[in-house]
Amino acid sequence: MKTDSLFYRIFQTAPAIFFELIGQPTAEGYQFQSVELKQTAFRIDGVFLPPPEAENKTVYFVEVQFQKDxxxxxxxxAELFLFLNQNPSTANWKAVAIYPNxxxxPEQTDLYQPLLESSKVQRIYLNQLSSSSVELGVVELILEPQETAANKAKQLLSQAQQASQLPIAVIMELIETTMVYKFPQLSRQEIVQMLELATESKQTRVYQEGLEDGRQQGLQEGRQEGLEEGRQxxxxxxxxxxxxxxxxxxxxQVRSQIELxxxxxxxxxxxxLLDFSSLQDLTNWLEENLRE
Structure with missing residues (x-):
């Protein structure tokens, strides 16, 4: 999993983390997705779109950059203004560029300096985060060296049981996903053992209350048949x-294919799945992968 894909999965699972990252109150109903620009070769990978009933209808364009470009x-x-041209009813917009440091x-920014210095653009450097919240700690975990990542993850899990604004089950899901990204040579079961997720953490009352959220509910249902099947x-x-x-x-039909x-x-x-712009894209992917 690439770093930008990891961020996008975090933002899709827990939009509140994005809004805390940019220092804004959590906006309910926002959906994080990719947007295909009609009749062009452009696709914007990270866009937060407001719900129709929202008072604040700001569209957020998110760029995660972990390599020099x-x-x-x-x-x-270019992509942003094409979007505005194709969506003239957009009420407001903001671009957020996220860098590790x-x-x-980019060094040559003269062409866009007025925009970069305006309130329309926010640049975030993850190594300069000062918040001690659990939610931003999940983001900081991405930058943590492998040697100390396990201890950092355990500290976040412990802290989440006391101070997290998100359900403990969601935090556990995001931490586990981040650790799988950081340790691609390890299986998910080994990650679970490293973080001791299969033992005392899942027996707490706060975890049990968080099981109503999607994936954790599936894990609970599958636990009787073994950890691997539960994770599936x-x-x-x-x-x-x-x-x-x-x-x-x-x-x-699509649901039954996913079951396979x-x-x-x-x-x-x-x-x-963030790249899919229609159900046909999903159908094509399923047909291709179920043939293998």
């Missing part, structure tokens, strides 16, 4: 929920 702002503003920001069920529940949010409704996917295929689907 001198043309980043050229691309970002200032050294990765949990991944399936989370994906079905995300697809339902994206496309409003999933027909029974292995854990590895489910993880692949979780990474690419």
């Amino acid at each position: 001198s043309l980043l702002y050229h691309r970002l503003f 200032p050294s990765l920001e 069920q949990g991944e399936r529940v989370l994906i079905l929920r995300q697809l339902a949010r994206k496309f409003n409704q999933i027909n029974p 996917l292995s854990l590895e295929q489910l993880e692949m689907l979780a990474e690419v």
Whole structure:
């Protein structure tokens, strides 16, 4: 999983983390998704779209950049203004560029300096975060060296049981996903053992209360049949929920095809589903991967 995909999955699962990152109150109903620009080769990977009934109808354009790219702002503003041209009813917009540190920001910014210095653009450097919240700690975990990542993750899990604004089950899901990204050589079961997720953490009252959220509900249901099967069920529940949010409704045939996917295929689907612009994209992906 690439770093930007990891961020996008975090933002899709817990939009509140994005709004805390930019220092704004959590806005209810926002959906994080990719947007295809009609009749162009452009696709904006990270967009927070407001719900129709929202009072604040700001559209947030999110760019996560962990590699040097001198043309980043050229691309970002080209896509952004194409979006505004194709969506003239947009009430307000803001661009958020997220870097691990200032050294990765493009050096030549003269063309866009007035925009970069305006309130329309916010640049965030993760190594300069000062908040001690659990939610931003999940973001900081992405930058944590491997040698100390396990201890950092355990500290966040402990802190989450006392001070998290999100359900403990959601925090556990995000921490586990981040650790899988950081340790690609380890299986999910090994990650769970590293973080001791299968023992005392899941017996707490606050965790049990958080099981109403998608993936954790699946994990609970599958626990009697073994950890691996439970994780597969949990991944399936989370994906079905995300697809339902994206496309409003999933027909029974597609649902039954998703039921046939292995854990590895489910993880692949979780990474690419942001790129789908229609149910046909999902159908094509399922047909291709179920043939393998």
